[in-house]
Amino acid sequence: MLLLIPGPVQTRPEVRAAMAQDIAPWDVDFQRVYARIRERVLVIAGGTPGEHATLPLQGAGHFVTEATIRTFVAPGAKVLVPMNGAYAQRMARLAREAGRVVVELKLTDTRGATAADIMPALAADPDIGTVAMVFHETGSGIVNDAEGIGAALRGAGRRMILDAVSAFGALPFSLAAHPECDALVFTSGKCLEGMPGIGFAVARIDRTEACAGQAGSWSLDLSDVLAHAKRAGWGSIRFTPPVQAIAAFDVALDLYDAEGGQAARLARYRANTDALYDGIIGLGLRPYLAREHQGPVIVTVHQPADPRFDLMSFVEALKRRGVLISNFYNTAAPTMRIGAIGAITPDDMRRAVDAIGATLNEVLTKAA
Template identity: 45%
Template sequence: MTRERSTPLLLTPGPLTTDIATRRAMLDDWGSRDAAFIAITARVRDRLTRMVGGEDGHVCVPLQGSGTFAIEATLGTLVPREAKALILVNGAYGRRMAKILERLGRRHETLETAEDVPPDAKAVAARLAGDAAITHVAAVHCETTSGILNPIAAVAAAVAGQGRRLIVDSMSAFGGIPLDLRRVPCEAVVASSNKCLEGVPGLAFAIVRRDALAASAGNAHSLSLDLHDQWRAMEGNGQWRFTPPTQVLAALDQALVLLDEEGGVPARHVRYAANCRVLVDGLRRLGFETLLPDALQAPIIVTVRMPADPAFRFDAFYDGLRERGFVIYPGKLTEAPSFRIGCIGAVQPQDMEEAVAAIAAVMAGLGVASGAP
């Protein structure tokens, strides 16, 4: 892994710090209808599908735009207009899926837990058993509102046990937390290029059961967000229907090479877990308290409770860290006063040790005695 430190490290959930080789892959221009670019599209689609063991029954459909574009495309394409969905909510991204379905005019309900409480698979099964009209369940794999890792395998088993279909927003987990579709039944898994895959923003994708895509013709509310049409076009001639983000796809192609060289998703998970451990241990030494207990914390992003010390001012804290070469996530999504620090990207445990040292230095400069809430 190589990186130039001409810019600060991005300790965020994405966009994030990328390897210099990934950025260099964007220097070439590509013709979107050229055979060489068509080959890149096919290679990336195949790699992403195989990464989660989906090669026997699933297919990857890439889409221009951010992860939310692909979430809306997936919900709009796979959930028929006469169907009903159940959304599992314990943060902002579950609520976003519910908002999308509301805008689409699709019937839906939510099953909510607190931000620091994962969905309960038994409660999901009970809700489904009590409402035969529910056809689909949508859940977030890693809810970066808090950083919680939701029990997707248990939820998937509950949904399959009731004969329903599961759509997973794995935006902040795909490529960093192992997932095997041969053991975790999902109709679709949705993610993007600029998180644990360590690519750049501008491309998202859904890995969808082939039979579900084949049956979804006519469901979509939008031409540009119709995954069925996108899939049919790519299966026909390998091309995107509309102008693709050519350099972004080339960067993702290179990023996937780097992922393989690192040892695949299991090895990347180990590195991210080490990053997270260094960060959490260092924060606790400084008196900070994390929102989540370790057992629920995904090694993606850590939510930290705001210090009670009146000398602590978040804007000054943020600016001080940036001056020292570290960009964290400003603002909050949680109900609790908090801020977030990411553990993913082309970042090593040594970088996290330096980040902790920078946090200590900024606190001292602000006159903050402790990070305790």
């Protein structure tokens, strides 16, 4: 089965094989693996040892995103969220339900946010201390300008939290170059092509320690994750971790390095996206985004206007041809979400396009 969703992604056999073992989280050998992963992630994030730390947390990306908001935004404080996609909406909800005051900046979901969008809102409200932003929005496929927005925030003395769940490991961003960024967050099952089950915040140590006590949750307090590591060692984990997913992630990082790291991973994903985007147009379908706004992770496609088309029926029929895409969409207009990341190649994407074309013909003919 060719899995074309924006995460959890299709993985290599070596990654899956690493999970076929029983592991004690306190075992010395495993603790070495866990400590090594933290160091390797820090390098990918462009962090500085002693200045930044990798702070893992069990669960999905929403868990570590909420933990980051709780840790770095004080209760009752204002946080601005650029609202240009479904995952920005989720970030805003996480912040609001944690008791933070969310300022929503309404933007279109057909292009990425820039500093020109953000800064007027900050100038109008000096009480906004932090911008929390999704780097790559998999609702539509746009990429927000984290580099430019971060630089503008630094100049204005504001802070940033970057949700890089669908970007980390592919899109470049260096924490060392962005001291305004309190933390960037990501998960194991996206662009680094590991298994799902663990989230990571790569955070400034000084800010994490300065924000101790304001999370309002023991489980979701990144300052406590840091304090535990300093007390018990970087190979030690609070609570029971997804040990098999961590073992698999170590192998996924080996494969990432062997491929050539961030630049090589991004190049392959861009080639996947180009093959998919061009193929979709060749089928007579219409991508949701203009090419200049198309990110390298997912291609969102307008559903056929034909009233006989039904998304769920189409997804099930396509699955019978060996290709699985999302059976839901996150845009106002009816669309189809087709992922371009994971252990896949442009040839896989061309094969998927052929299957999509044949399946469309099948389901529309049957519905006639």
